Amino acid sequence: xxxALLALAVGAFGIGTTEFVVMGLLPEIxxxxxxxxxxxxxxxxxxxxxxxxxxxxxxxxxxxVSRKRMLMLLMGLFVLGNLLSALAPxxxxxxxxxxxxxxxHGSFFGIGSxxxxxxxxxxxxxxxxxxxxxxxxxxxxxxxxxxxxxxxxVGWRTTFVIVAALGVIGLLGIARLVPAMPRPEGxxxxxxxxxxxxxQVLLAMAMTVLGFGGVFAAITYIAPMMTEVxxxxxxxxxxxxxxxxxxxxxxxxxxxxxxxxxxxxxxxxALGGLAIVLALFTVAAHxxxxxxxxxxxxxxxGFATVPxxxxxxxxxxxxxxxxxxxxxxxxxxxxxALAAWLGGIVITAGFGYTSPNWVGAVLATxxxxxxxxxxxxxxxxxxxxxxxxxxxxxxxxxxEARTPVHH
Numbered sequence: 001x002x003x004a005l006l007a008l009a010v011g012a013f014g015i016g017t018t019e020f021v022v023m024g025l026l027p028e029i030x031x032x033x034x035x036x037x038x039x040x041x042x043x044x045x046x047x048x049x050x051x052x053x054x055x056x057x058x059x060x061x062x063x064x065v066s067r068k069r070m071l072m073l074l075m076g077l078f079v080l081g082n083l084l085s086a087l088a089p090x091x092x093x094x095x096x097x098x099x100x101x102x103x104x105h106g107s108f109f110g111i112g113s114x115x116x117x118x119x120x121x122x123x124x125x126x127x128x129x130x131x132x133x134x135x136x137x138x139x140x141x142x143x144x145x146x147x148x149x150x151x152x153x154v155g156w157r158t159t160f161v162i163v164a165a166l167g168v169i170g171l172l173g174i175a176r177l178v179p180a181m182p183r184p185e186g187x188x189x190x191x192x193x194x195x196x197x198x199x200q201v202l203l204a205m206a207m208t209v210l211g212f213g214g215v216f217a218a219i220t221y222i223a224p225m226m227t228e229v230x231x232x233x234x235x236x237x238x239x240x241x242x243x244x245x246x247x248x249x250x251x252x253x254x255x256x257x258x259x260x261x262x263x264x265x266x267x268x269x270a271l272g273g274l275a276i277v278l279a280l281f282t283v284a285a286h287x288x289x290x291x292x293x294x295x296x297x298x299x300x301x302g303f304a305t306v307p308x309x310x311x312x313x314x315x316x317x318x319x320x321x322x323x324x325x326x327x328x329x330x331x332x333x334x335x336x337a338l339a340a341w342l343g344g345i346v347i348t349a350g351f352g353y354t355s356p357n358w359v360g361a362v363l364a365t366x367x368x369x370x371x372x373x374x375x376x377x378x379x380x381x382x383x384x385x386x387x388x389x390x391x392x393x394x395x396x397x398x399x400e401a402r403t404p405v406h407h
Contacts, residue, residue, distance in 0.1 A: 214275070221343055
């Protein structure tokens with residue numbers, strides 16, 4: 001794998017850390033600004049919505065400059081947002097900093113996926129994308145718990161200064177290691193938007209929303225589920241999240257390894273397994289050992305879908321993959337927000353802290369259904385093309401038969 005992928009992975013590590021670390025620091029941030037914790041939770045919601053909005057907008061702008069320069073600009077925006085968060089004198093300014101940082105998220109992974117895939121041979125593209133996403137998964141193993149510990153021990157502002165420093169390292173790495181990649185000729189917004197007329201692109205994005213939504217339906221409420229149902233202490237939740245991060249790391253490796261060989265079978269196995277494991281989580285959550293095993297499996301099965309789905313979007317968005325790739329990253333965050341909302345509804349309705357697991361199982365099952373539908377459409381397309389060619393050939397033959405022969 002090219003060394004340039006390391007620079008992309010460092011950027012992904014910083015982005016992954018800032019996205020998730022705020023969840024562990026909400027009490028400290030809320031106390032510092034004198035706002036309720038639900039209000040502080042807007043820092044999570046605002047970030048997710050910023051990703052959804054920023055992904056297409058900044059990617060469209062990125063069509064006007066080279067991909068390397070755009071990646072550098074995005075990391076600069078990420079650094080600015082985290083510095084503003086670290087120095088924010090008010091909660092509103094802190095929220096603004098979070099949104100600014102989030103705007104870079106979707107475009108970075110979207111454009112970065114295209115760049116990573118372009119650095120290697122066609123049969124190694126999913127592996128290259130997975131290498132970049134390794135930074136995101138390692139962030140959940142190392143960056144988030146370490147950032148939470150530093151924020152609780154020294155102050156949450158220090159955590160965001162460190163994250164901004166990671167962004168600077170990523171920016172310098174991209175400048176140094178990523179080769180100059182000129183803007184592709186003939187890249188226009190109309191052509192990029194045309195990719196969304198392909199049903200396969202839309203189906204892959206819908207699978208992203210539902211599949212990863214299934215993961216976050218459970219993980220969003222993992223703290224009360226583990227403390228109130230499984231009987232873990234508050235301090236153990238951090239290590240359970242590390243276990244979830246380990247699962248994400250393993251799933252990412254699995255997805256990157258096999259997506260280039262058997263993309264659709266991998267999606268069937270991962271989404272089907274995820275649906276089953278989430279359904280079992282309702283029972284397993286009552287036992288500490290079983291709960292920890294399931295948390296690892298949810299992370300692994302959920303993230304095993306990321307490289308194949310991102311690769312499928314790139315493959316299906318013929319000749320115009322950049323915007324579709326970035327929007328698919330936004331789809332992950334849309335799934336996160338949707339699942340968290342649905343999980344909150346069933347808890348509020350009185351079904352208990354384990355009920356979001358059923359929501360997740362239903363979402364994952366729906367994603368599996370879309371995967372089978374997508375494959376069926378793909379099988380039908382060549383058959384339809386062959387039938388059309390046969391009909392055209394018959395018409396030509398008939399026309400030749402009816403044409404008089406002149407001597």
